[in-house]
Amino acid sequence: xxxxxxxxxxxxxxxxxxxxxxxxxxxxxxxxxxxxxxxxxxxxxxxxxxxxxxxxxxxxxxxxxxxxxxxxxxxxxxxxxxxxxxxxxxxxxxxxxxxxxxxxxxxxxxxxxxxxxxxxxxxxxxxxxxxxxxxxxxxxxxxxxxxxxxxxxxxxxxxxxxxxxxxxxxxxxxxxxxxxxxxxxxxxxxxxxxxxxxxxxxxxxxxxxxxxxxxxxxxxxxxxxxxxxxxxxx
Numbered sequence: 001x002x003x004x005x006x007x008x009x010x011x012x013x014x015x016x017x018x019x020x021x022x023x024x025x026x027x028x029x030x031x032x033x034x035x036x037x038x039x040x041x042x043x044x045x046x047x048x049x050x051x052x053x054x055x056x057x058x059x060x061x062x063x064x065x066x067x068x069x070x071x072x073x074x075x076x077x078x079x080x081x082x083x084x085x086x087x088x089x090x091x092x093x094x095x096x097x098x099x100x101x102x103x104x105x106x107x108x109x110x111x112x113x114x115x116x117x118x119x120x121x122x123x124x125x126x127x128x129x130x131x132x133x134x135x136x137x138x139x140x141x142x143x144x145x146x147x148x149x150x151x152x153x154x155x156x157x158x159x160x161x162x163x164x165x166x167x168x169x170x171x172x173x174x175x176x177x178x179x180x181x182x183x184x185x186x187x188x189x190x191x192x193x194x195x196x197x198x199x200x201x202x203x204x205x206x207x208x209x210x211x212x213x214x215x216x217x218x219x220x221x222x223x224x225x226x227x228x229x230x231x232x233x234x
Contacts, residue, residue, distance in 0.1 A: 010034070011080065012063045013117065014055060015097045019045070026071070027055065029063060030100055030117065035108035039065050041074040051077055058083040058093050058121055070106075088226070089124045092134060095222040096120055099138070102215060103145045112144040132195045135203045138211065139189060147214050149173060151190035167209045180205045 012029040015036065020026045025041045044051040051074070054061070060081035065072040085093045096117070104113055120137045123130055142148055150172060164179030165186065173186070181202040188195055189203055211220065 007064060007066055007075065009062050009064050010037075012037070012061050013059070013121075014057045014061070015101050017055070017057075023049075025055065027074070028101065029061075030104060030114065031063075032111065032114050033109055034106075035104050035110060036101065036106050037065070037072060038070065038106070039063070039072045039074045041077075044074075054079055057097065058085050058124075060118070083121050083125045085121075085124050089128070089130060091222065091226050092130065093121070093124050095220070095226055096124075096134075096137065098220055098222045099141060099211075102218060102220075103141055110144060113141060116140050116144065131200050131204075135189065135195065135200070135207055136192045138207045139192075142210065142214065147210075149210065151186050165206075167206060167213065169213050180209075 010029075011032045015028045015030045017025050017027040020040060023043050023045045025044045027039050027041055029037045029039055031037050041051055041055060043049050044055055046052075054077050059079050060083070061077050062080045063077045064075040066075050067073045100113070100117060104110060116137065120133065123133045127133065139149065139151075163175050163183045164177065165173045165181050165183070166176040166179045168174045182199075185195070185199040185202045185206075187193075188199055189206075195203055
């Protein structure tokens with residue numbers, strides 16, 4: 001990372017953090033200008049730490065860090081914007097963070113994904129029924145990361161037919177008699193229209209297949225947590 005990134009205030013969100021010692025944390029920040037940045041927050045767990053109550057997921061932060069190595073040192077952090085995620089939406093937030101960690105790379109500026117992340121956090125803070133928005137987020141994330149689906153092309157070609165589709169590696173969407181997603185659902189996804197209960201089921205199956213294919217076996221651990229939470233809430 002260029003030296004000009006040091007001692008400059010960055011807009012950032014915490015994507016992942018872990019204990020480094022009894023009193024310190026290593027935090028992966030999603031920054032507006034430099035993608036994922038790993039930062040050491042020295043003494044963050046001490047009772048008198050200036051970072052106490054600040055270093056929490058889903059808060060928009062203004063941070064400053066220093067250092068020339070891959071692991072930076074956190075100099076300052078202040079809350080710029082609060083987010084209030086509760087219940088299932090909170091667990092969906094951790095799912096989104098996991099996707100960000102899988103698709104955004106260190107030192108890789110991607111303003112489209114950064115703004116997409118801000119938008120979905122706003123949805124999670126203000127909307128209860130967010131399953132449609134999660135599917136749209138996944139679609140847009142894939143698009144901005146270079147793995148977009150040609151939904152418009154398929155809809156234009158066979159919109160008058162009662163076709164169903166599957167997703168195939170290196171081929172994309174393919175017509176299949178036992179396909180798990182209909183043309184009608186693809187039409188809704190293409191224009192980001194609100195999805196019915198059946199369309200939500202189909203789109204979830206599609207996105208699961210696409211993400212698993214693109215990630216080549218890398219596990220999305222938060223999926224099971226959300227599934228367990230759904231069972232608990234039912």
